[in-house]
Every structure is written in C-alpha cells, then in structure tokens.
Amino acid sequence: MGIQVYGFWRSIASFRVRVALRLKELPFEEIPIDILSGEQFKPGYEAVNAERVVPTFIHDGHSVFQSLAIIEYLDDIQPTPRLIPEDAKERAYARSLALMTVADAHPLVVPRVRNHLAKAFGADAKAIEDWGKHWTTEGLATYERLLARRAPAPFALGAELGLADICIAGQVVGAHFLKLELNAFPMVARLADRCFEMPAFATSHPFEQPGYKTASAH
Amino acid sequence: MGIQVYGFWRSIASFRVRVALRLKELPFEEIPIDILSGEQFKPGYEAVNAERVVPTFIHDGHSVFQSLAIIEYLDDIQPTPRLIPEDAKERAYARSLALMTVADAHPLVVPRVRNHLAKAFGADAKAIEDWGKHWTTEGLATYERLLARRAPAPFALGAELGLADICIAGQVVGAHFLKLELNAFPMVARLADRCFEMPAFATSHPFEQPGYKTASAH
Numbered sequence: 531m532g533i534q535v536y537g538f539w540r541s542i543a544s545f546r547v548r549v550a551l552r553l554k555e556l557p558f559e560e561i562p563i564d565i566l567s568g569e570q571f572k573p574g575y576e577a578v579n580a581e582r583v584v585p586t587f588i589h590d591g592h593s594v595f596q597s598l599a600i601i602e603y604l605d606d607i608q609p610t611p612r613l614i615p616e617d618a619k620e621r622a623y624a625r626s627l628a629l630m631t632v633a634d635a636h637p638l639v640v641p642r643v644r645n646h647l648a649k650a651f652g653a654d655a656k657a658i659e660d661w662g663k664h665w666t667t668e669g670l671a672t673y674e675r676l677l678a679r680r681a682p683a684p685f686a687l688g689a690e691l692g693l694a695d696i697c698i699a700g701q702v703v704g705a706h707f708l709k710l711e712l713n714a715f716p717m718v719a720r721l722a723d724r725c726f727e728m729p730a731f732a733t734s735h736p737f738e739q740p741g742y743k744t745a746s747a748h
Numbered sequence: 749m750g751i752q753v754y755g756f757w758r759s760i761a762s763f764r765v766r767v768a769l770r771l772k773e774l775p776f777e778e779i780p781i782d783i784l785s786g787e788q789f790k791p792g793y794e795a796v797n798a799e800r801v802v803p804t805f806i807h808d809g810h811s812v813f814q815s816l817a818i819i820e821y822l823d824d825i826q827p828t829p830r831l832i833p834e835d836a837k838e839r840a841y842a843r844s845l846a847l848m849t850v851a852d853a854h855p856l857v858v859p860r861v862r863n864h865l866a867k868a869f870g871a872d873a874k875a876i877e878d879w880g881k882h883w884t885t886e887g888l889a890t891y892e893r894l895l896a897r898r899a900p901a902p903f904a905l906g907a908e909l910g911l912a913d914i915c916i917a918g919q920v921v922g923a924h925f926l927k928l929e930l931n932a933f934p935m936v937a938r939l940a941d942r943c944f945e946m947p948a949f950a951t952s953h954p955f956e957q958p959g960y961k962t963a964s965a966h
Contacts, residue, residue, distance in 0.1 A: 580893040581848055592837055596851060599843035606836040618824040619810055625817035630799055632847070633814060637855040650879055651869035661868055675798040 533558035536578055536586040538565045539741030540707070542636055542700045543597035544585045545734050549696045550601045552730035554608045562741050565641050598625075598632050601693055613692045620687060627676065627686055627694035631701040635669025638662075639704060659708065666704045670715045673698050677717040684724060691725075699725040703736060751776040754796060754804040756783045757959030758925070760854055760918045761815035762803045763952050767914045768819045770948035772826045780959050783859050816843075816850050819911055831910045838905060845894065845904055845912035849919040853887025857922060877926065884922045888933045891916050895935040902942060909943075917943040921954060 533551065537544030537560045544560075551558050563569045563584050570582045579586040579595055586593055587600040589607075594600045605614050615621050637643070639662045647653040647661060677686060677698075686694035702722040705712060712719035725731040736742055751769065755762030755778045762778075769776050781787045781802050788800045797804040797813055804811055805818040807825075812818045823832050833839050855861070857880045865871040865879060895904060895916075904912035920940040923930060930937035943949040954960055 576893075581852065581890045583852065594840045595844040596847035598851065599840050599847055602843055603836060603840040606839065618821060621824065622812045622817050622821040625820055626813040629814035629817055629850070633816065633851045634799065634801065634855055637852055638861065643856065646879075646882065647869070650882070651865070651871055651875065653869055657868065661864075664864065664868070672799045 532589075534561055534588045535559070536561045536563050536575070536588075537584050538563055539736050539739035539745070540641075541565060541584050542703050542736075543583075543632075545703055545736060546597045546696050546700050547585045547587060547600050548734035549699070549730050550604050550613060550693075552734060553611060553613065553691070553696075554604055556604070556608060564741075598628060598693075601696070605693075611691075613696070615687065615690070615692065624687055624692055624694045627673075628697040630672050630676075631669050631697045635665055635672070635701060636704065638665040662704075663708050663710060666701070666708055666710060669701045670705060670710075670712070670718055673701060673718050674715040677721060681717060684721075686721065691728075695721065695725055698722070699731055706735075706737070750807075752779055752806045753777070754779045754781050754793070754806075755802050756781055757954050757957030757963070758859075759783060759802050760921050760954075761801075761850075763921055763954060764815045764914050764918050765803045765805060765818050766952035767917070767948050768822050768831060768911075770952060771829060771831065771909070771914075772822055774822070774826060782959075816846060816911075819914070823911075829909075831914070833905065833908070833910065842905055842910055842912045845891075846915040848890050848894075849887050849915045853883055853890070853919060854922065856883040880922075881926050881928060884919070884926055884928060887919045888923060888928075888930070888936055891919060891936050892933040895939060899935060902939075904939065909946075913939065913943055916940070917949055924953075924955070 533556055535544065535547055535558050537547065539562070563575055565584055569575060570584065576582055581595060585597060585600065586595055594603050601613060605612060614624050644658050647658050680688055683689065685691050686698055698718060699722055702718065726735065732738065751774055753762070753765055753776050755765065757780070781793055783802055787793060788802060794800055799813060803815060803818065804813055812821050819831060823830060832842050862876050862880070865876050898906055901907065903909050904916055916936065917940055920936065944953065950956065
C-alpha cells in the first residue's frame with residue numbers, strides 16, 4: 531500500500547516530512563488538504579486526523595500524526611540515512627534544536643492561529659503579517675545564536691545532515707513566505723543555502739508544490 | 749554534580765520535566781527563573797539557554813533544552829521506568845500525543861505570547877484570558893477524541909503510564925490556571941485524576957511549588 535501523506539503545499543510541517551521521506555528515498559503520495567480554506571475541519575478529514583491538522587502519515591494502514599513524531603518513526607523503520615544521531619547527547623541536541631521551531635516559533639504562525647487573531651482581536655492583514663514576522667524572526671535569531679556554537683560546521687550538529695537542519699530549513703521557509711531578509715542571520719542563511727542545494731529540500735519547498743502553482747495562477 | 753533544572757513554578761514545560769524526573773526517581777535541584785517578570789531575557793540566563801525559555805536541564809555540565817527533548821534524554825540515560833514505549837508504532841503514537849500539546853496547544857498560551865498579544869493588538873486581560881481558554885479547550889477536545897480510541901484503558905496508550913500522560917496532564921494544568929471545567933472532557937478528566945493521585949504528578953503541579961506559594965502570599 532505504500533506511504534501516503536495528507537499535507538498541504540504551504541504547511542511547513544508537511545515540508546519537513548517531505549524532506550525526510552526524500553532523504554530516505556521513500557516514495558510517497560501526497561494528498562492535499564487545503565488548510566487555508568478550512569478543509570481540515572470537514573468530517574472526512576477528522577476521521578483521518580482527530581486533531582484536524584496536517585500532516586498525517588499513513589503507511590500500510592498505520593497513521594502517525596505530528597511532523598516530529600513522523601520523522602522519528604521514519605528513522606525507526608528506515609534507519610539510513612539516519613536523521614537523528616545514535617549518541618544520547620547528540621540525539622538530545624538534535625531534538626532540542628528541532629523543537630525550537632516545532633514547539634515554539636512555528637506554532638504561532640499557522641493559519642488557524644492567524645485566523646483567530648483576526649477573529650479575537652480584529653487584527654488586520656498588516657497586523658497579522660507583523661505578528662508572523664516577529665515570531666519568525668525570534669526563531670531565526672535563536673538558531674543564529676546556537677549555530678555559532680559549532681561554526682563553521684556545515685550542518686547544525688556538525689558534519690552530518692539531519693533532523694535539526696530540516697527544522698531550521700523549515701523556519702527559513704517561514705521567512706520566505708514573509709519575504710524576510712536573512713542578512714542578520716548569516717549562519718542560518720548559509721545552512722539554508724546548503725540545504726536547498728539538495729534536491730530533497732529543493733523539491734519539497736512550498737513554492738515548488740503543484741498546489742502553490744495552482745494558487746498563484748488564480 | 750547531579751541534575752539541575754532551570755524552571756519556573758508556572759511553566760507547564762517545567763511541570764512535565766519535574767514529573768519525568770520524579771517518576772524515574774532522579775533527584776534534582778530546581779533553579780527558579782521568573783518568566784513572568786522577564787528574568788529569562790537577562791544576559792545571565794541567555795548564557796544558559798540561548799532561546800531564553802525554561803526549562804533547561806543540566807547534568808554533569810551537559811545541557812538539554814526543550815521539555816520533550818529532556819524527557820527523551822532521561823529515557824535514554826535512565827530507562828526505568830520507561831516513559832516512551834520500545835515498539836516503533838507505539839513510540840510514534842506516544843510522541844504524536846505529546847506533540848499535540850507540546851507543539852500545538854501549549855505554545856500559544858505561554859507568557860511571552862500573552863504579553864505580545866497585549867503589545868501587538870492592545871488585547872486586555874479579558875481578551876488574553878479568552879485566547880488562553882480557546883486554545884486550551886481545543887487541546888483538551890483533541891485529547892478527548894483520541895482517548896476514546898483506547899478507552900477504557902487507564903492511560904493514554906493503554907496499561908502503562910508514560911510520556912503521553914505527562915503531556916496530557918500538563919494540558920490539564922493549563923485548564924487549572926484558567927479555572928476551566930472539564931465536564932465536556934470526561935476521559936481527559938479521569939486520566940488527569942489518575943495521574944494527580946500519584947506523588948510524582950501531585951508534587952510537580954505548579955500550585956504545589958514554593959514560587960506559587962510565595963506569589964500567592966503577596
């Protein structure tokens with residue numbers, strides 16, 4: 531039955547999962563759920579994902595929710611290339627870096643939160659964009675401070691590409707959405723350049739998805 | 749040198765780490781960082797935690813950031829009792845459940861976000877409280893739907909207590925802060941009752957910390 535991923539072109543969490551699958555060379559089918567128009571709240575998708583978010587990963591009828599849990603699961607079932615190091619301290623550092631965007635910066639800028647800012651506070655498009663820029667910049671600044679610790683390593687943990695790089699690249703995708711310059715974050719910018727040179731990252735970028743191209747054409 | 753945790757009485761992420769340490773019977777010292785008054789932004793703490801958040805876990809000079817990474821690390825260095833199952837599918841489910849609060853519901857209600865709502869949108873105390881109630885309720889509702897799948901299991905995954913229960917209990921702590929009734933979420937309420945009967949949970953609750961008692965006395 532292979533792998534199916536319910537995702538969305540704009541979803542940074544879907545981006546992370548796409549990259550991990552492609553680094554591991556696991557073929558998958560992506561089924562789009564339009565989280566901008568609220569398709570995730572329809573009963574059909576709630577049966578797939580009780581939290582009504584993307585992505586949902588399905589493999590031979592088994593579902594996994596949440597991008598970080600999906601990537602950990604992929605590392606368990608297909609350990610090469612390994613995305614999370616085997617050494618306990620290094621694993622912990624990889625997860626720490628991942629969670630800085632997964633659990634702190636990114637949750638603040640997703641569509642359901644942006645929509646609720648408008649509803650709860652009457653925030654207009656400009657105010658919501660400024661909110662997004664604030665938290666996206668905070669996340670980038672945190673990564674810049676942390677990358678300095680292992681500079682000039684090519685990747686976040688050192689020589690090997692992995693989970694932390696996928697998550698930092700996702701934070702940079704958030705900057706692309708908001709047209710934020712990365713001049714103040716040169717180490718993050720170099721890491722992202724290195725990542726997006728690789729086909730697994732480049733082909734997974736939201737702007738390279740069919741749904742983006744369709745949306746842009748309208 | 750033992751274990752030190754920079755935390756704060758009100759921090760739900762600190763609560764999760766306290767519970768995990770106590771379930772594993774690992775002694776630790778908690779060093780308070782007052783995130784309500786902004787102590788996390790002072791230079792001294794930035795040297796400890798580049799993201800300027802709590803908790804920070806330190807063991808023999810080695811730091812781990814982010815509550816979920818800390819709990820995973822504790823499971824690596826002290827595997828009994830195991831908080832994350834060994835089976836790959838069950839591990840994935842435990843992490844999926846954990847991340848629903850760690851990466852979705854909880855990040856929206858932390859002090860730096862509440863403060864920014866006031867600054868960015870002029871939100872008053874009532875509007876900020878309503879924002880907190882909205883996202884806390886969303887998280888509880890997600891857990892209620894998911895707990896139904898394995899009911900009447902005593903814990904989120906089944907017979908064994910673990911990571912998912914710690915995180916769901918943390919979501920319930922958020923409800924306690926906001927004085928939310930749990931009538932609409934009976935399975936979540938029963939799970940939380942079962943957890944808070946255990947000393948590891950009961951003694952870790954924010955309202956049982958010395959900092960809360962000091963703050964309440966003023």
